[in-house]
Amino acid sequence: MQFIANGPEIPNALLQAHEEGRVVFFCGAGISYPAGLPDFKGLVEQIYRRIGTVFTERERYAFDREQYDATLNLLEPRLPGDGRLAMRCELAKVLETGLGHKDAYDTHAALLHLACNPEDTLRLVTTNFDRMFHAAAKHTKQKFHAYTAPMLPIPKNSRWNGLVYLHGRLPEKPDETALNRLVVTSGDFGLAYLTERWAVRFVSELFRNYVVCFVGYSINDPVLRYMMDALAADRMLGEVTPQPWALGDCEPGQEHCKTIEWEAKGVTPILYEVPAGSHNHSALHQTLHAWADTYRDGVLGKERIVVS
Numbered sequence: 461m462q463f464i465a466n467g468p469e470i471p472n473a474l475l476q477a478h479e480e481g482r483v484v485f486f487c488g489a490g491i492s493y494p495a496g497l498p499d500f501k502g503l504v505e506q507i508y509r510r511i512g513t514v515f516t517e518r519e520r521y522a523f524d525r526e527q528y529d530a531t532l533n534l535l536e537p538r539l540p541g542d543g544r545l546a547m548r549c550e551l552a553k554v555l556e557t558g559l560g561h562k563d564a565y566d567t568h569a570a571l572l573h574l575a576c577n578p579e580d581t582l583r584l585v586t587t588n589f590d591r592m593f594h595a596a597a598k599h600t601k602q603k604f605h606a607y608t609a610p611m612l613p614i615p616k617n618s619r620w621n622g623l624v625y626l627h628g629r630l631p632e633k634p635d636e637t638a639l640n641r642l643v644v645t646s647g648d649f650g651l652a653y654l655t656e657r658w659a660v661r662f663v664s665e666l667f668r669n670y671v672v673c674f675v676g677y678s679i680n681d682p683v684l685r686y687m688m689d690a691l692a693a694d695r696m697l698g699e700v701t702p703q704p705w706a707l708g709d710c711e712p713g714q715e716h717c718k719t720i721e722w723e724a725k726g727v728t729p730i731l732y733e734v735p736a737g738s739h740n741h742s743a744l745h746q747t748l749h750a751w752a753d754t755y756r757d758g759v760l761g762k763e764r765i766v767v768s
Contacts, residue, residue, distance in 0.1 A: 464743070468743065482671050484673070487584070495565065508535075536645060567745045572584065573602075573755065583622075591630055612626070615665045626662065628643055678708075706730065708722055709741060710733060
């Protein structure tokens with residue numbers, strides 16, 4: 461089904477799974493672009509500017525290879541005093557902006573609606589640290605429970621009703637403990653996915669029990685790499701998991717190449733067009749808004765699309 465002109469066509473298999481309450485939207489930095497918040501690359505650049513430092517040779521090497529988590533892992537120990545906390549305080553300041561933007565959290569509100577199943581149970585996951593979902597819920601007067609890493613629910617129907625901040629969440633007030641728990645550097649990812657393994661346990665169980673749809677991630681996002689490595693490990697051990705999907709950007713004429721890239725990661729892409737040389741992801745946001753409106757209106761919403 462195509463919700464907007466020239467927008468991506470949502471496959472019937474995904475629409476059917478969504479109607480049955482089996483889809484979990486997995487949200488990345490791209491959903492917060494309308495609020496002026498950066499992606500992982502932009503976040504690293506702004507942290508360096510705020511701290512007033514430049515890349516060392518090793519940091520530049522990691523950054524140029526899109527290893528942004530490794531870049532911050534190299535930065536932390538060379539900052540004076542408690543470098544870990546200093547870096548995270550600057551990260552928090554970067555992500556505290558955006559709530560004043562017009563329509564800043566419309567996409568978050570749409571996703572909060574789409575993530576509610578027919579029984580009004582919310583199942584939504586984000587790797588973002590910002591509090592945009594809370595701002596959207598306050599605006600729409602929607603209430604939900606939030607789970608913040610590492611205190612995560614068991615992702616099963618009977619054990620989960622709420623929004624999961626898989627990599628942590630910015631505190632409302634200054635809180636060193638909450639900032640230290642953010643999964644942002646390669647060292648943090650190592651703890652969450654390899655040593656302590658609480659993140660990989662959640663992700664593995666999620667992929668087994670639900671149809672996952674990634675929203676707001678680029679194809680080379682380091683976060684996505686950890687997710688798909690966890691899925692590949694499960695499949696290697698014989699686990700049968702539903703096929704994950706991703707709403708991915710694509711410049712005109714690059715559809716085949718983008719499809720191959722996504723499929724190589726084990727993900728089926730739903731491509732939307734981004735004009736060449738631009739960062740205009742409006743097709744993604746408009747589609748999510750229209751999908752949420754249609755889902756909210758039920759049969760009448762679908763009839764309206766057929767008629768138009």
